[in-house]
Amino acid sequence: MRKASNEPKQKKTDRSPFHQGEQAIQERLGVKQAMEAFGRKVIRDHLPEQHREFYNKLPFILLGHCDDEGWPWASIISGAPGFISSKDNTHLRINGTPPPGDPLLSAIKPGTKIGGLGIEPENRRRNRFSAIVQQANHTGLDLTIEQTFGNCPQYIQARTFESHSSKSSQQTAKPIAIKRLDNKTKALIAGSDTFYVASSTQAEQRSAGKALPAHYGADVSHRGGQPGFIEIVNDNTLIIPDYLGNNHYNTLGNFTVHPRAGLLFIDDKSGDLLTLTGSVEIIWNHPLQKYFDGAERFWSFTVDHGFLLEKGFPFKIQMQSYSPNTYLTGTWAQARALQNAEETRDQWRGFRVTKKKPESNTITSFYLEPENGILPRFEAGQFLNLQVMINGQPVIRPYTISSAPGQRHYRLSVKREQASPLAPNSAPGLVSNFLHDALQMGDRVLIKPPNGKFVFNTNSTRPxxxxxxxxxxxxxxxxxxxxxxxxxxxxxxxxxxxxxxxxxxxxxxxxxxxxxxxxxxxxxxxxxxxxxxxxxxxxxxxxxxxxxxxxxxxxxxxxxxxxxxxxxxxxxxxxxxxxxxxxxxxxxxxxxxxxxxxxxxxxxxxxxxxxxxxxxxxGDARAALKEVASEAVVSIHNKKNKQVVEQLWQKKDESLLEFAESHGFTPEYSCRNGTCGACSVKLENGEVSYLSPPAYPVKQGDALLCCARPASSSTNTIPHLAFTV
Ligand code: FES
Structure with a gap:
């Protein structure tokens, strides 16, 4: 039986837990209505019992505030577990002060609005609050809680924090003022997988000129990703991807009201703290967005000023593991490489077999990793064309990918087909038997990036x-x-x-x-x-x-x-x-x-x-397809020797692939039925038709040789078709 809860009831209020900036973002992204109901359930006006216990165990806490000039700052206060306590469910006491040079030191005065973020680094739990400073002195802060809520771990990496012995070195450290990023601070940012961002509704606070409701004030949030997820554009500008979060949009909502932010980076190895404040701009459309895994939008940050506090964080930090969500996100380097890979999608690429695993009596999986480290994207359900050399001849076959997008390899699971005893060196079975028997770990194969329309839509809510x-x-x-x-x-x-x-x-x-x-x-x-x-x-x-x-x-x-x-x-x-x-x-x-x-x-x-x-x-489909010509002049350019063969094509010659082969050409092909795209060529002249629409999505101006025939001319002349193989 569950124990009766001592939890106080949340006060009923008509007021939204979100301010106008947060609501504007929620509205734009179509979640306002859902979040209005959800927010009232999860955002409390007090500290639940488990939050009180949680804060009491922490070795550090993040605080966000806005200074008198309107610049937000993210600060960290550390201490031995127990340095945060709560005498009841609306008050928190922090027995500690920020490190030297931190603007929070001078800003702490009764009435200051601050946002708080606690993270249990080993298990990635986090909780947040907003509060008002009740009183502050050189020993610490007393806060009155306004709002609290819990957050999923999302992109928080697991870390351990060792010893607290160098607290004194923190207190004697001298802050180094920063106006622009130098090589040292750029290196710290470039290697970071985590930072904290403070934001506020300071503009509202000023114009209102009176006590603000609980949903206005300052906030501090966590941002995580793979090292390299922050773009360092120049000496004072950063661009940061915004990943899917809890749909509250506290940070972006604050940005719309007051476009400034404070950033805090911690160097795991040295314990250096880099604290920056500056202006921000939300970037709703970035040219690299579609290549940047996980990025829903971006925001830029322009440094105004800040400081570096060497050895300012008194813990030795040990990275344990990345969050599973972090693996689903990208970096700027990956996004650029992916963009490049997409633009050269028609080219063959070298891959190595990194694992070979039997799945049953007849099926073996091959794990393939790209030689250049860039895995062109695919959608779940797509196939790729694989090229291997058998008896000195290149042979191509399409295989569906059995791994999920977002991993570092393609997994192809191949069924061994029975070869004909009379023709063991031809299809069926030629390639699958070669893969099963001869292809080994470390061997090189060529692949063309994945394709196909048979894909799974995870956005649909239909079963x-x-x-x-x-x-x-x-x-x-x-x-x-x-x-x-x-x-x-x-x-x-x-x-x-x-x-x-x-x-x-x-x-x-x-x-x-x-x-x-x-x-x-x-x-x-x-x-x-x-x-x-x-x-x-x-x-x-x-x-x-x-x-x-x-x-x-x-x-x-x-x-x-x-x-x-x-x-x-x-x-x-x-x-x-x-x-x-x-x-x-x-x-x-x-x-x-x-x-x-x-x-x-x-x-x-x-x-x-x-x-x-x-x-x-x-007759609709026939009308959509052009009429097949009775005859046509076909020019085939040979890519290798630059020669051109010009011959008359007639209906009995069947597809252009068969026609080209009969004249000594060896165009690439795989399925020979219009589903894989391996035989696709660019038409240099003329148009083609198909007996039935091919399953493969043919681009305008391209032709699938395996099922295309010359289309008749609208001018009653013999059509002329040209392409290169
Ligand atoms: S060979 Fe597969 S579409 Fe032509």
Missing amino acids: AVMLAAGIGITPIISMLKHALLENIRTRSMRPITVFACARSASERSFTEELKNIEANANGFISIYWILSRPEPGLIKGLHKQSSDYQFEGRLNKQIIQSVLPIDDYDFYLCGPDGFMQSTYDSLLSLGVKDAKINAESFGPSALKRKSHTESLAS
Whole structure:
């Protein structure tokens, strides 16, 4: 039974816990209404019991205030645990003063509004408060609490703080005044994974000329990321990414009212404290934003003045581990490299095999890391084209990525295909057998950056259903892992049901990985195994703890209906052709709209969609595609020897890929069915047409040679087509 709480009831008030600046940002970002209700629940006017205990254990506390000139400052006061105490739930006593030179020393007077932030560095817990200085002297501060709330650890890195013996050296340290950043202070900032930012509503405070409500005042917040997340533009300007937070927008809200900030950096190794104050500007659109992992927007900081206090922090700091959220964020160097990688997306890049792991009797995973350290981005569910040399010949195949975006490698999970005994050195099986048997750790392969439209949308709140068979589970695993990572970042997740099909238990792969994914999803992910030929002795049942699989036979609409309550779902379908078509048809017969079914086929023929068949029947798709010419002059430029071959193409010559091959060219190709993009070329003259719209998104002016044919000319002349291979 729970103990009755002694917690005092929060006073009911009509006033919003957020001021106009915070509300303006919340409004702009579409969370104002939700935060209004949420804020009233989580922002208190007193210290809960657990906050009182929390502050009492801390070795340091961060305080933010604004000086008489309107400059905000972030300050730190340290002491032996116990130096912060509370006689009741509306008062805090801090037995300590800021280090020498800190403007807080002279600003502490009764009535000063300050913001406070406590962090338990080992376990990354944090709580915040705003308060008014009741009285202050050379021994410390007495504060009256106005607001308190707890915060998630988010981007706080775990650290330990050792000994407090050098407090005296802190007190004798001499602050060095700063007007601009020099090499030493730039190096400190460049290597920082953490800093603290103070902001305030000072302008409001002044214009009001009277006591302000609790939601106006000063604030101090934590900012964390990977070293290199702060851009040092020049001697006095920094640009800082703003990551997804708690949606309160205390700092950005203060910036809109009073565009100034105080920053505090602590050097882990030397204990130096760098304290700066300056002006800020919110940057809503930055050209590198789309390449900067985690950045939702940015803000610039222009130094006005500050000081460096060498050995000003009296603790030895030991880094323990980065926050899991920090791994989902980028740096400026990575953003620039990614931008460059995106701009040269069509080029082959060298990768090394860093791990090779068997997943089942027939599937092996290959972990690939880029030679230049830059992993081009991808979305969960996409594939890439892999090129290997077999018998001295380059061979290309598309493989879906089974790892999640945001990791430092691509993981490709490849099924060994049975090679024909009559033709062991040709498809099918040529590349998969080579990868399984010959490709080893450290070997070099070439890849083209990932592509594909079969991607998972984590922003949608609609429940998702994923249906996979055999090796079709690979993009689904990437999607599930991505959903879990996004849940860490955004603290929201759409419910996902997975139907995973295999012939037998021994042929299924990733069983443990899927089990872990399900176990870590807090009930948001449910996975059902369907085995068509389960081994004798396996236990079938819906109680997963005591069963080996859930359904026997082939996936059908009865199984789907027995698991899914009636709802509006997005479906993701991936597997061999037969499975795809029958499952797609089952979903349609259950009344699912074609547009709600996302599909990726692992086989030579693409899924026959109802919408496509209907539009073909009505002539829409044919109208969208140009008419294929009966004949055309085709010029093929050879990239290597610069020669040009000009020949007459006729309908019997089939696709341009077959035509080029028949004239001695060896263009790149992989799937030969319009899904992978490996055969894409730029058209230098003329237009092409397709018998049916290719699955791969062809860019304007490009052609997929494997399924393109010359388009007829509108002027009744023989069309002329030109491209380079
Ligand atoms: S070879 Fe895959 S789209 Fe042409």
